[in-house]
Amino acid sequence: MSNLVTLPKNGSLTKKDNMSNFPSLSSWFNDFGFNEFPSLFSTNFNTGITLPKVNIKDEADAFIVEMAVPGLKKQDFNINLDNNTLAISTELKDENETEKDNYTRREFGYSSFKRSFVLPDSVDNDNIKANYNDGILTVTLPKREEAKQKPARNIKIS
Known part of the structure; x- marks a missing residue:
C-alpha cells in the first residue's frame, strides 16, 4: 500500500562519489558525532509531532491499519477518503x-501530522470503520466480497 525507501543512517539522499577519495558531506557529519544529537539535523522539527508508526495487516476479509498516537482524543483526528x-x-x-502581578506569560504550541495511503481496488470503500482506544487508532478497510480469501477446499476427481 505504500512504497518504502531505504535511506542512509542520517536520512540524507547524498551519495558518496566512488570516483573520488573524498567522503560525502553526510558521512562527514557522522564522523564529527552529530548523530549523537537528538535527530535535530534529520527531522522536520517544526511540526511538533513526528510521523506516527503504522502497522498494516492483510487479513482474509480486511486490511487493518493500526497507528500509534497516544495522548490524543478521537475528535482530534481527521480521516478522509478521496x-x-x-x-x-x-x-x-x-x-x-x-x-x-506585573507580568504576563503567554505560551503557544502547534502540532500536526498527515499520513496518506493509496488503497487497492479490492477495498470496500463504503464500509471503512475507525476506532481509537488506548492510544491506538485502528482503521478497518474491509475487502470486497470477490477479493476475500476463500477457504481451502478439496476438489474431487470425476
Whole structure:
C-alpha cells in the first residue's frame, strides 16, 4: 500500500562519489558525532509531532491499519477518503496565558501530522470503520466480497 525507501543512517539522499577519495558531506557529519544529537539535523522539527508508526495487516476479509498516537482524543483526528487515497491527519493548537502581578506569560504550541495511503481496488470503500482506544487508532478497510480469501477446499476427481 505504500512504497518504502531505504535511506542512509542520517536520512540524507547524498551519495558518496566512488570516483573520488573524498567522503560525502553526510558521512562527514557522522564522523564529527552529530548523530549523537537528538535527530535535530534529520527531522522536520517544526511540526511538533513526528510521523506516527503504522502497522498494516492483510487479513482474509480486511486490511487493518493500526497507528500509534497516544495522548490524543478521537475528535482530534481527521480521516478522509478521496479517490482511493486514505488520509489520516491531526492538527492541535495550544495556547496558555498566565497573568500575575506585573507580568504576563503567554505560551503557544502547534502540532500536526498527515499520513496518506493509496488503497487497492479490492477495498470496500463504503464500509471503512475507525476506532481509537488506548492510544491506538485502528482503521478497518474491509475487502470486497470477490477479493476475500476463500477457504481451502478439496476438489474431487470425476
